Amino acid sequence: MRVSNKLIFFYMSTQTAYSTSTNMNGVNINKLIEELMMFLSDRERDIINKRYALGKDGKKHTLALIGDRYDITRERVRQMEHTALEKLRRTAERTKLSIIGEFALNIAKKKGFIISENEMTDIVFSVLDKRENFDRNSIKLAINLERRLQKVNNTIKYQPYWRTHDLTENDISTISAKMQILLKNHPKGAMQADELCLELTKLLPKFSTSTFKSIFTIDKNIKILDGFIGLTTNTKINPRTLRDKIYFVLRDTNKPLHFIEIANTIIGHQFDQKTIHVNAVHNECIRHNGFVLIGRGIYALKEWGYQVGTVKDVILDILKDGKPRSRDEIISEVRKQRMVKPVTIILNLKNPKIKRVGREQYQIV
Secondary structure (H helix, E strand, O other), X not given: OOOOOHHHHHHHHHHHHHHHHOOOOOOOHHHHHHHHHHHOOHHHHHHHHHHOOOOOOOOOOOHHHHHHHHOOOHHHHHHHHHHHHHHHHHHHOOOOHHHHHHHHHHHHHHOOOEEEHHHHHHHHHHHOOHHHOOOHHHHHHHHHOOOOEEEEOOOOOEOOEEEEOOXXXXXXXXXXXXXXXXXXXXXXXEEEHHHHHHHHHHHOOOOOHHHHHHHHHHEOOEEEEOOEEEEOOOOOXXXXXXXXXXXXXXXXXXXXXXXXXXXXXXXXXXXXOOOOOHHHHHHHHHHOOOEEEEEOOEEEEHHHOOOOOOHHHHHHHHOOOOXXXXXXXXXXXXXXXXXXXXXXXXXXXXXXXEEEOOOOEEEEO
8 A cells, every 4th residue: 555645646547638628838827927027016026926936046935034025014015915916817817828727717616616736736737838848836826817716825724725716715624624523433544535525425415526535635634545534643544653654564565574675665655754764664673562573574563463472482382281282283383473494493392391292292391
């Protein structure tokens, strides 16, 4: 099971349809925006460039930072940004940028009247002529000039997104709250996307599956993992500590793994930006009694029924009822617990606590 980028998981299959249905090769966003900027004052132009990271440094500036530059309040900067955007919108409606806005509006409608900023930008970018070297931030500004779309910036609860006026912020909050209740009360703490959509439809029949899936991608309380959705507080679907990640990998593969393989699998999942060191994985497996060493560097989960201890300990546990066991029987039982060669087991039979009683029969002393 791999961690799925929220956008890729739900929408990669739809991008081809968009790219073949609309041709915007004649729209040169960079040139059009440059021409629009001529209608702004020097200060307004500087504010838009900084707010949309259109400068050479490619860095987005906060309202406060711009305010400090001009010795004005952040609220005044916000007002000036709003005024500048309205000027750009009025002019953009009479240019080819309106094609971008119309296209973006139709995408949002198909997605249930709401779409994440990253997804919208990716889809628009996918249908533009790549020879023009479009800047993604220019695309975001072009989309934002469509007045029928409401842009909501990054918040504590949600990733940045656009919505149409068909869906209110209260609608989004209602859906999010119901979704979290369903996930919290689910026995496994996670549900398949379609299953969760079905349950949400029962509770909120006026909203579409497309709306639900779009909200899955922007809600910061939600984690999507290969079709399964759970709360970010659920360590089984959103492992945070190294121990959680080891548990996740072993449970996901459902078989013992070498600690190097565990480390590489964790890296492949890209749970977060934390660096994973092979030695740290090995040390964690040794330290925590939930992981059982069953071979040379190979670990299994204790919850699978593996016994903690050495090969000798496993043999003693097999013989603890006092009944004699044949060598082959002992080897067979030990190898259910340990990935070792038969000779290793035979050598461990030469122990003061174990005695040989008859032809290849062993019993605990």
